[in-house]
Amino acid sequence: MTPEKCPNCGTKLKPETLSCPNCPMSFPEDDSASAVHPLKQTPLYRALPPILLFAGIGYLIWSMATGLFHLGETSANYDAVDRNAAASGTPASSSASSSTTIAAEVSPPSEPARHEVVYISHEDSVAPRRAAISARAADPQTRSWRLRGVVYDLTTLKPLSGCTIILVDERANRRIETRTDAFGRYRTIVPSLAEGGYVIGIEKDGYAPAYLDSAQDGVPTMSTAQRVALADDMAKTFTSQPATIQAANAAPVRTDFYLAPRR
Incomplete structure (x- = not known):
C-alpha cells in the first residue's frame, strides 16, 4: 500500500505511485494473502450441517423400516405355506422325485400274514398267469x-x-x-x-x-x-x-x- 509520504525522503506521494520519484524507495502492491477475505456465514450455510445430519438420520430410519416390512411379508408368506401344508397333510418341503429310496425297517415276525397280491405259480403245477393287484379298491384317503x-x-x-x-x-x-x-x-x-x-x-x-x-x-x-x-x-x-x-x-x-x- 502506497503511503502519503516517502519514509525515506519525505516526498508526498500519490495513492497509485509504486516508487518514490526522488529516491530509490519503492512500494510494492499488497500480496495475495492480504486480499483474502473470510467467507460470510449466510443463514443457509449455517443451516446446511443440521440439514445434512437430519437427512442422514431420516434415510437410516426409512431403510430400517423398509427392511422390517419386507421381512414381515416374507414371514407371512412362509406362515401361509405352512398353514396350507398342514391343512392338506403334506409336508411343505416335500417334493416328488423320479427316484426315491426309503430305508428298510424291521417287521415283527409274529405279525399275522396278510395276502393282498396274486402270486406267480410254477409252470409245472399251475399255469403261469399275470400277477394282479388286490381285489379290493384302494382307499383314496390313504396317503x-x-x-x-x-x-x-x-x-x-x-x-x-x-x-x-x-x-x-x-x-x-x-x-x-x-x-x-x-x-x-x-x-x-x-x-x-x-x-x-x-x-x-x-x-x-x-x-x-x-x-x-x-x-x-x-x-x-x-x-x-x-x-x-x-x-x-x-x-x-x-x-x-x-x-x-x-x-x-x-x-x-x-x-x-x-x-x-x-x-
Whole structure:
C-alpha cells in the first residue's frame, strides 16, 4: 500500500505511485494473502450441517423400516405355506422325485400274514398267469401304504438277509428300494397310488430273479426234494412276470417271498 509520504525522503506521494520519484524507495502492491477475505456465514450455510445430519438420520430410519416390512411379508408368506401344508397333510418341503429310496425297517415276525397280491405259480403245477393287484379298491384317503414281510430261500426255508426289494411305480417312473435285515425281514412305507400297485423285483447275489410269494399254496409244507426241484426249474427255465402289490387302506400288508438259488 502506497503511503502519503516517502519514509525515506519525505516526498508526498500519490495513492497509485509504486516508487518514490526522488529516491530509490519503492512500494510494492499488497500480496495475495492480504486480499483474502473470510467467507460470510449466510443463514443457509449455517443451516446446511443440521440439514445434512437430519437427512442422514431420516434415510437410516426409512431403510430400517423398509427392511422390517419386507421381512414381515416374507414371514407371512412362509406362515401361509405352512398353514396350507398342514391343512392338506403334506409336508411343505416335500417334493416328488423320479427316484426315491426309503430305508428298510424291521417287521415283527409274529405279525399275522396278510395276502393282498396274486402270486406267480410254477409252470409245472399251475399255469403261469399275470400277477394282479388286490381285489379290493384302494382307499383314496390313504396317503401311504405299509408293506412288510420276510424273504426265504426256497430250498431251505431259511430267511435271507441283504436282499434288495425294488418297488416300481410305472406310471410315475418312480423306484423305491428297501433291504431285508439279518432275519430276512423287510418293512417299508411307500406313497399310496391312485391306480394300480407297485411292481415287485427282488435281487440277491447267487439267486435267480424269479420268485414266489406267500400266496403260493403249499410251499411251506412241500418236502425238501420238491422245493429243490422247483427251485432248479425256476433258476433254469422259469420266466416270471413280476407280482404287483397294493394295499387297500393304511393297515400293514404282509407278503413273504421265496427265492431260488442258482445252481
